[in-house]
Amino acid sequence: xxxxxxxxxxxxxxxxxxxxxxxxxxxxxxxxxxxxxxxxxxxxxxxxxxxxxxxxxxxxxxxxxxxxxxxxxxxxxxxxxxxxxxxxxxxxxxxxxxxxxxxxxxxxxxxxxxxxxxxxxxxxxxxxxxxxxxxxxxxxxxxxxxxxxxxxxxxxxxxxxxxxxxxxxxxxxxxxxxxxxxxxxxxxxxxxxxxxxxxxxxxxxxxxxxxxxxxxxxxxxxxxxxxxxxxxxxxxxxxxxxxxxxxxxxxxxxxxxxxxxxxxxxxxxxxxxxxxxxxxxxxxxxxxxxxxxxxxxxxxxxxxxxxxxxxxxxxxxxxxxxxxxxxxxxxxxxxxxxxxxxxxxxxxxxxxxxxxxxxxxxxxxxxxxxxxxxxxxxxxxxxxxxxxxxxxxxxxxxxxxxxxxxxxxxxxxxxxxxxxxxxxxxxxxxxx
Amino acid sequence: xxxxxxxxxxxxxxxxxxxxxxxxxxxxxxxxxxxxxxxxxxxxxxxxxxxxxxxxxxxxxxxxxxxxxxxxxxxxxxxxxxxxxxxxxxxxxxxxxxxxxxxxxxxxxxxxxxxxxxxxxxxxxxxxxxxxxxxxxxxxxxxxxxxxxxxxxxxxxxxxxxxxxxxxxxxxxxxxxxxxxxxxxxxxxxxxxxxxxxxxxxxxxxxxxxxxxxxxxxxxxxxxxxxxxxxxxxxxxxxxxxxxxxxxxxxxxxxxxxxxxxx
Numbered sequence: 001x002x003x004x005x006x007x008x009x010x011x012x013x014x015x016x017x018x019x020x021x022x023x024x025x026x027x028x029x030x031x032x033x034x035x036x037x038x039x040x041x042x043x044x045x046x047x048x049x050x051x052x053x054x055x056x057x058x059x060x061x062x063x064x065x066x067x068x069x070x071x072x073x074x075x076x077x078x079x080x081x082x083x084x085x086x087x088x089x090x091x092x093x094x095x096x097x098x099x100x101x102x103x104x105x106x107x108x109x110x111x112x113x114x115x116x117x118x119x120x121x122x123x124x125x126x127x128x129x130x131x132x133x134x135x136x137x138x139x140x141x142x143x144x145x146x147x148x149x150x151x152x153x154x155x156x157x158x159x160x161x162x163x164x165x166x167x168x169x170x171x172x173x174x175x176x177x178x179x180x181x182x183x184x185x186x187x188x189x190x191x192x193x194x195x196x197x198x199x200x201x202x203x204x205x206x207x208x209x210x211x212x213x214x215x216x217x218x219x220x221x222x223x224x225x226x227x228x229x230x231x232x233x234x235x236x237x238x239x240x241x242x243x244x245x246x247x248x249x250x251x252x253x254x255x256x257x258x259x260x261x262x263x264x265x266x267x268x269x270x271x272x273x274x275x276x277x278x279x280x281x282x283x284x285x286x287x288x289x290x291x292x293x294x295x296x297x298x299x300x301x302x303x304x305x306x307x308x309x310x311x312x313x314x315x316x317x318x319x320x321x322x323x324x325x326x327x328x329x330x331x332x333x334x335x336x337x338x339x340x341x342x343x344x345x346x347x348x349x350x351x352x353x354x355x356x357x358x359x360x361x362x363x364x365x366x367x368x369x370x371x372x373x374x375x376x377x378x379x380x381x382x383x384x385x386x387x388x389x390x391x392x393x394x395x396x397x398x399x400x401x402x403x404x405x406x407x408x409x410x411x412x413x414x415x416x417x418x419x420x421x422x423x424x425x426x427x428x429x430x431x432x
Numbered sequence: 433x434x435x436x437x438x439x440x441x442x443x444x445x446x447x448x449x450x451x452x453x454x455x456x457x458x459x460x461x462x463x464x465x466x467x468x469x470x471x472x473x474x475x476x477x478x479x480x481x482x483x484x485x486x487x488x489x490x491x492x493x494x495x496x497x498x499x500x501x502x503x504x505x506x507x508x509x510x511x512x513x514x515x516x517x518x519x520x521x522x523x524x525x526x527x528x529x530x531x532x533x534x535x536x537x538x539x540x541x542x543x544x545x546x547x548x549x550x551x552x553x554x555x556x557x558x559x560x561x562x563x564x565x566x567x568x569x570x571x572x573x574x575x576x577x578x579x580x581x582x583x584x585x586x587x588x589x590x591x592x593x594x595x596x597x598x599x600x601x602x603x604x605x606x607x608x609x610x611x612x613x614x615x616x617x618x619x620x621x622x623x624x625x626x627x628x629x630x631x632x633x634x635x636x637x638x639x640x641x642x643x644x645x646x647x648x649x650x651x652x653x654x655x656x657x658x659x660x661x662x663x664x665x666x667x668x669x670x671x672x673x674x675x676x677x678x679x680x681x682x683x684x685x686x687x688x689x690x691x692x693x694x695x
Contacts (some may be wrong), residue, residue, distance in 0.1 A: 005581075007589050011590070017593075047477065051473065051476060053683065054683050056596060062597065066596075067593075076612075081599055081603070093571070226603060226606065226611055249448055250448070255445075257469035259603065259611075266597070355552060375522035
């Protein structure tokens, strides 16, 4: 007898998390543009505050439109639940602030988005949380960097901007042997290209601003928990396993088991730090998620065409795309990313910084801006923009050279994109 | 609350309250493969509204040491021992699915202690299909899939969760993933093999409340009809929108039914 089946990815992308509005029958997710919710009576109010009943109290903590987005992302990732945040950076901060106190330590991949590098390398350090950065390609460095106060291992599914492929099965094994969880930034892959929880990650987050939305109109993030990490067994997270005076003396793990992390992150993190998502943003991101399964194959298909073109162009010195056999993570990518390596990649132009500048300025279809994952194709020069605060040494560790250019391939006609690149490369070469 | 029963660690959630002999007691007993936290909202409510709460982890589940108990009768006796350890002379027992059979058997074995029983998502006999049993015996993922999919109403994977931001399927799967090998199979065999339901129903003296999900695929409401007839004096509440996981799918309706019955 065939067993029961789960709904497929495409169906979840369109429906998960939404009960059709029982009053109006609205098919689209309604935008509950409200800060707060009328209590039925005083007893109901008290029950909501004391977590005896489910429901919404105040939109910084939860909101019906945002909850649809959260549940949909949890369903697509295969997690127990999710928390939407004001941005991807807010999601990373929420994860760290929920799990760590001053004196804690993170082991992170050196190949990170510049903002994440700043947060860990400088900002969190001010609050007593230190980070050791290691090469994502040498998983043994993760193991060696772990200290008694390490509370988290962290990396990007595809590193920014060199597309280092994080060996999640290996790194998660190292994390679990040390009794700590692995958090990954899955922004570049989306759940359509990779399911990090199936590979061993415990927590993940997205900058939903990128491929999830796809339209470049809304800033947002989302933090998803697999519910698989056993905080009690680890014994390293009193934040989740000991009574907390800041919230009814609650022992979050005892109270809710698999939901402990999200419970504290919502009830403390959103309450106190307040980096919540607006309902309009959730609605806008949901519009994007509904077509994620259609857009991602096209993003990947066009990227392959562009990479193939650049591979043959004499002005191009190096291409960092894991589907290319010369990429250091090619074999790992074939294993972990069978559907493709996404639509963001970097390449080096011969002629360094000046050639890179001229190239970017000559582009007509590509937009020069600080974003990726848009339906429109984008370009940026990391050394002077997204990663500009990093030292030369850190830039080198992250695989960024002075002439490195990052492209995000959109949904335009691929031939138009190639033509645009061909013309701009010719301009760059002429200058040289 | 952690204590020792038969020399093994035994746990019950008490909603952060000590046991007060002056208060009435409600014991919550979870279903197959689950644990005390399945009762989160409901147990918390009673703990903060004048009751002693003991939401137990049966042996081999949650924070209670294994092995899992093989029969419903052994589970009922284990609940009795837990109450004895805390010197509780009278308690209502609320059980879900497998736990509902434990509540029924407990009330039949210990009529002087059972104050009231609530049977949620129940059926008698509680037969388990061969495919489910076989998969559970092999500790195959498909057993967890069956428990997850049949354990919720058909609309659940696509519909909104009353608990904001949570995905019920993911939560159930994560709980099952934490189980020691063989525990789910032991539970399912216990449900499948329980044959004392009618005898227990005939002995039952205390008030009994059924709370049933109209969309329950695992224990459809018709599966409880014979038991209801046999008990005679029981009452039933049907929750239109819910499947088998009533505490998660319809937490308010389930809580309201419990308040009406127990408070």
